[in-house]
Amino acid sequence: MEEKFDQLLRQLHLRFIGKIIASFTHEIKNHLAIIKESAGLMDDMLRIGKSSENSSSQYLDIINSIVEQVDKSIGLFRFLNSFAHRMDNQFCNFHINESLEELIALMTRLANQKRISFEKSFDPELPELYNNPSLFQFVIFCYFERYIQQSGNGNSIIVTTEKIDDSVRIILSFKGDIINFEPLNDLSEIIDTIVKEKIKGEIEDKGNVVVMKISSISKKSNKS
Amino acid sequence: MNTNEIKLLVVDDEVAFANTLSQRLKMRNIKAVPVYDGEQALSKLKESIIDVVLLDLKMPGMHGLDVLKKIKSMYPDVQVIILTAHGTDKDEEEARLLGSFDFLKKPADIDNLEQKIRKAYKEKRNIERIKTEAGDNNK
Numbered sequence: 001m002e003e004k005f006d007q008l009l010r011q012l013h014l015r016f017i018g019k020i021i022a023s024f025t026h027e028i029k030n031h032l033a034i035i036k037e038s039a040g041l042m043d044d045m046l047r048i049g050k051s052s053e054n055s056s057s058q059y060l061d062i063i064n065s066i067v068e069q070v071d072k073s074i075g076l077f078r079f080l081n082s083f084a085h086r087m088d089n090q091f092c093n094f095h096i097n098e099s100l101e102e103l104i105a106l107m108t109r110l111a112n113q114k115r116i117s118f119e120k121s122f123d124p125e126l127p128e129l130y131n132n133p134s135l136f137q138f139v140i141f142c143y144f145e146r147y148i149q150q151s152g153n154g155n156s157i158i159v160t161t162e163k164i165d166d167s168v169r170i171i172l173s174f175k176g177d178i179i180n181f182e183p184l185n186d187l188s189e190i191i192d193t194i195v196k197e198k199i200k201g202e203i204e205d206k207g208n209v210v211v212m213k214i215s216s217i218s219k220k221s222n223k224s
Numbered sequence: 225m226n227t228n229e230i231k232l233l234v235v236d237d238e239v240a241f242a243n244t245l246s247q248r249l250k251m252r253n254i255k256a257v258p259v260y261d262g263e264q265a266l267s268k269l270k271e272s273i274i275d276v277v278l279l280d281l282k283m284p285g286m287h288g289l290d291v292l293k294k295i296k297s298m299y300p301d302v303q304v305i306i307l308t309a310h311g312t313d314k315d316e317e318e319a320r321l322l323g324s325f326d327f328l329k330k331p332a333d334i335d336n337l338e339q340k341i342r343k344a345y346k347e348k349r350n351i352e353r354i355k356t357e358a359g360d361n362n363k
Contacts, residue, residue, distance in 0.1 A: 022310075026282065029309035030238050033331035037244040040334055044251050065240055112237075115284045153285060 005193065012190065016138050019145075023109045024080050031069045031076075038066045079105045086134045094133040096161055096168045096214070097122045103137050104159065107144055115153040119175070121160040126168050130216040132199050139191055139203070143172050143210050152177050167215040174208045230345045231273060232256045235265040235291065236280040236307070241330075245278075252338050262286030266294060274302055276325075276344045278337075281308040281315055289318055296323040301351050303344035307332060 042062055045055065079102045086099070104118045111118060147157050155176025162169045188205070195203040201214040232254050236242040242258035249256040259265050261283050268274065277295060281288035292304050303325040308315070316327045325344040328337065 026310045029330055030241065033309060034238060034241045034244065036331040037241060037248060037334075041244050041248050044248055048251055062244075065244070069240070109282075112284055113282055113287075 005190075009190065009194070012187075013134070013138055016141050019110070020080075020083065020106050020141075024076060024106055027076055027109045028073055031073045034069045035066050038062045038069075076105065083137075086137065090134070091130065091132055091217070093128050093130050095128055096126055096136070096170065097124070099133050099137055100140065100159055100161065100170070103140055103144070107141070107148075111144075111148050111157070114148055114151065115155075116148055116151060117156050119156050119158045121158065123161050123163050126161055126163050127166055127216075129168065129214065131214060135194055135199055136214060139194055139199075139212070140170070140172070142187055142191060143205075147172075147174055164213065167213050170212045170214070172210040172212075230254045230341060231275045232341060233265055233268055233274045233277045234258045235260075235262065235277060235283070235288075237261055237283040238280075248334055249338070249341070252334075254338070254341060262288070262291035262294075265291055266298075269295065269299055269302065274299075275348050276341050277302060277304045278307050278341070279304050279324075281306060281319075282310045289315070289322065292319060292322050292324055301348050301355075303348050305340055305344055307337070 042059060045058070082098075083102050083106060086094075100122070101120070104120065108118065144157060147155075151174065155174065158171075158173045158175055160171040160173070162171070191203065195201045195212065195214075199214060200217045201212060203210070203212045230253075232249060234242045234246045234249070234256050236245075236258070237260050239258075239260055242260060246256035246258040256278075257268065259268050262285055265277065265279070269277075279288050279291060279295075283291075288306065288308065292306070295302055295304055300323075304323070306316075306319050306324050306327045307330060308328075309330040311327060311329050319327050325347060326340050328340065
């Protein structure tokens with residue numbers, strides 16, 4: 001039974017990683033396309049364009065646009081690199097805010113397709129946790145994905161973190177049109193098992209609001 | 225055939241990309257106008273004559289394939305070239321079934337892109353000529 005669950009979890013986890021990589025590569029391809037066209041425009045201006053008094057400022061604008069795209073790409077690569085390393089060890093010390101920041105950055109393109117934005121309200125004083133960051137991100141991803149898929153244009157997903165003693169509470173809420181979010185169906189049970197058994201937390205899904213509590217797990221319990 | 229007056233719509237939610245590409249195409253005597261989503265593209269088509277549309281797929285609001293479907297049903301002669309960073313084989317097949325002229329992936333080579341736009345324009349002119357001749361024969 002547990003073997004079957006682990007197999008299913010591996011499949012869903014792979015799908016999650018695939019979606020994040022697809023979103024990332026799409027974003028990077030766009031940045032590269034802008035860089036290529038900007039460089040091409042400078043080339044055109046030198047070869048076939050007529051030079052004018054405004055040429056210098058035009059070149060500077062184009063160069064700034066290239067630098068901006070490179071900076072955005074570097075930021076995304078940093079997030080993807082950190083996302084990939086979350087899987088180096090199943091259990092490790094990590095910061096909830098950083099792992100959420102990373103997931104939001106990597107899912108922004110998916111959300112943008114529906115004109116959905118993320119609003120963050122992070123408690124800066126959260127304790128570092130010893131737990132499974134990759135599974136934590138997977139659980140949050142499932143709810144983000146539900147909000148993105150089921151909602152209309154122009155709404156916001158609000159992500160709040162709070163310190164509760166040695167634990168962290170994460171609240172995902174939805175601002176915008178009133179929607180009766182459908183439950184995650186088959187996924188609900190899996191998420192419940194992940195949260196309760198794998199990362200020893202608590203989760204409550206009220207549709208428009210999802211509340212999750214997560215703490216450090218002892219090194220002894222992660223072996224079970 | 226005068227291909228110096230091609231009126232092209234560049235539809236892409238990446239504003240910097242749409243603007244820069246339009247500028248480059250203008251330097252090649254193509255009257256390129258950038259718009260940033262499907263809704264803007266459809267309203268531009270309604271208010272002005274457009275020969276060729278360069279269309280992104282993944283955009284906020286309407287998906288590129290839905291925009292393509294609308295364009296082909298409302299302006300069947302307008303030729304649509306898909307230019308996307310996210311094109312899968314399935315997207316390509318669907319775009320072709322919906323009547324796209326070509327399917328290119330970003331980043332595209334400007335000379336190749338220009339060539340495709342001019343070919344698409346010729347295709348539109350040919351269709352218009354055939355329709356005119358058929359109309360004349362029916363008189």
